[in-house]
Amino acid sequence: MSALPSDFNSINRFDRSARKLASRETETTNSTLYECPQGRSASIESIWIANTTAISGDFHLYHVTPRETAGDDNALMHHIAIDGRSMLLIEARIYMTSGDKLIFNSDRATCATVYGVEA
DSSP states (O other), X not given: OOSXXXXXXXXXXXXXXXXXXXXXXXXXXXXXXXXXXXXXXXXXXXXXXXXOSSSOEEEEEEEEOTTOOXXXXXXXXXXXXXXXXXXXXXXXXXXXXXXXXXXXXESSOEEEEEEEEEO
16 A cells, blocks of 8 residues: 555656746735646655745745645644744655645745646
């Protein structure tokens, strides 16, 4: 039995170089940073978070399936403080299937960029 859903494309297909998949400035409400396209799967390899203000702020990141909403039960990062004019690099392999989303928000102007591979 596989730990991956049956609709997930073979991991072996992720042998290409990562590319920029999405970039967006945060809002104070939950916003979609990246959504895996229909009929595709994705391997997220890194997420860069840049606080573009001079003031420290909290950042939140969630991985949700089409049937979920962002909350404590699917938080990848919750109340992570990022100093003003600083950045945070998240290096992790996050496997996503069709319709999965990365949702984020921050209490300061913050830019998030996602790098990975779609198959």
